[in-house]
Amino acid sequence: xxxxxxxxxxxxxxxxxDAGCKDLIGRVRGLIEGxxxxxxxxxxxxxxxxxYTIGRQRRAYHVLFEYRxxxxxxxxxERNLKLMEPVLRHLSVRQGENAPPAAARFAQAADAPAxxxxxxxxxxxxxxxxxxxMAEGEGV
Amino acid sequence: xxxxxxxxxxRPQRRRGMxxxxxxxxxxxxxxxxxxxxxxMLASFLTERGKIIPARVTGTCARHQRHLTNAxxxxxxxxxxxxxxxxxx
Numbered sequence: 001x002x003x004x005x006x007x008x009x010x011x012x013x014x015x016x017x018d019a020g021c022k023d024l025i026g027r028v029r030g031l032i033e034g035x036x037x038x039x040x041x042x043x044x045x046x047x048x049x050x051x052y053t054i055g056r057q058r059r060a061y062h063v064l065f066e067y068r069x070x071x072x073x074x075x076x077x078e079r080n081l082k083l084m085e086p087v088l089r090h091l092s093v094r095q096g097e098n099a100p101p102a103a104a105r106f107a108q109a110a111d112a113p114a115x116x117x118x119x120x121x122x123x124x125x126x127x128x129x130x131x132x133x134m135a136e137g138e139g140v
Numbered sequence: 141x142x143x144x145x146x147x148x149x150x151r152p153q154r155r156r157g158m159x160x161x162x163x164x165x166x167x168x169x170x171x172x173x174x175x176x177x178x179x180x181m182l183a184s185f186l187t188e189r190g191k192i193i194p195a196r197v198t199g200t201c202a203r204h205q206r207h208l209t210n211a212x213x214x215x216x217x218x219x220x221x222x223x224x225x226x227x228x229x
Contacts, residue, residue, distance in 0.1 A: 009177065009218055050219035051179070060219070064177070091218050093176065106177040 003037070003068045005095040007102060010081070011060035011088040014047055021061045024086055028065065031080050037069035041101055054088045064102055066095070162199025166208075174204065176211040179220035185212065190222040 010028065012021050025044070032039055045062035054060065069077065074092060081090045166172055176182070185193050185200070185208055192212055195205040215221045 011218065051216075051222040052219055054219055089218055091176075091214060093214065102177065106175070 003070045003073075005066070005068055005097060005099070006074055006092055007067075007095055008065045008077070008081075008090060008092040010063045010065070010090045011050075011054070012063065013055070013086040013088055014057060014059050014061055016061065016086050020086070021063075024084070025063055027084075028063075028081070032065060032067055032069070032077055035069060035073035035076055037067045037073050037077070039065060039067040041066040043102060043106075045106070057088065060088050064106075066102060164199055164201040164204055166204040167201055174207045174211045176214035176218070177220065178211075179215055182208070182212050182215050182221050186221060188225060190224045 012024055016024060021044075025042070029039065029042065041064075043064040043066075045064065047059050047061050049059050050057065078090075078092060081087055166174060172181075174181075185198060187193055192209060195202065198205075200208060212221060216223050
């Protein structure tokens with residue numbers, strides 16, 4: 001069975017502490033590799049604010065795994081993640097084969113300033129779209 | 141540049157109102173990717189209450205609105221963006 005690119009984001013209970021989180025990350029890493037998957041990247045985002053409380057927690061430790069695995073291996077990884085109590089939430093998503101690896105910019109806290117490309121006025125698309133139909137209407 | 145004469149399919153019709161034509165931000169800026177991990181970007185397509193803003197307001201094209209909706213729903217699972225916001229905070 002062909003293997004596929006996946007990414008999994010884990011939210012870990014913050015009361016685990018740094019050592020507990022590292023320990024859990026090691027376990028998940030072992031779990032993924034134990035399924036014959038090849039991990040390409042692990043990003044630790046640290047403790048971040050949640051948009052709503054999960055299990056009375058306002059924040060959680062975020063970790064992102066990127067790896068190649070077979071669909072059967074993913075099912076087994078997901079099953080084991082569900083059994084891990086300190087994992088508040090997890091989501092595995094299939095990545096496109098040519099998609100760029102997850103950028104580090106997501107690792108920044110949500111309130112940190114980040115460059116956001118705002119492009120509205122530098123392309124004259126609007127004018128082009130407005131004049132064309134009018135000219136056509138006059139011709140007919 | 142996106143096709144500017146999209147209205148050509150229907151009968152030629154002058155646009156009502158004086159507002160500028162809305163452009164899909166994802167079509168205009170190819171570097172802007174839709175990602176469920178980018179909570180800040182997704183939040184700009186939500187109302188204060190946490191509802192998804194319709195494409196007719198933001199100007200997002202159908203295809204990108206579809207991807208955006210999926211990404212927002214995934215991000216809600218991960219508590220990157222809210223399901224709802226309760227007032228008063």
